[in-house]
Amino acid sequence: MIDTACAKPVLIKKHGCGVVVVVSVKEYERFSVQSRRADKGEAGTKGAPKSGQ
Template sequence: MKTLSAKDANYGFGMIDTACAEPVTVEKHGRPVVVVISVEEYARLLAIKAGMAGEKS
């Protein structure tokens, strides 16, 4: 997983291109605060979550 500081993320540094290939952790003051993922990965995670919700019913 790629890690960027919040400052670097604000300046871009290819974060969008990188996040399309792998999750990107953004740190603020040396602590991870967010993870940026591709739309495809987000949709995959939502599908997994929806499947899990269906199993609990």
């Protein structure tokens, strides 16, 4: 599983439903940075028109 998760996320299912995803540290850090940017309102908002305008 470790080798596979280093290459791509691994979905773990329980009773046919996804419950956990195992990812590499590199992917986890990338997601964490994106999440922090989104929390600050930085992700994908620069230059984007506001809705209704």
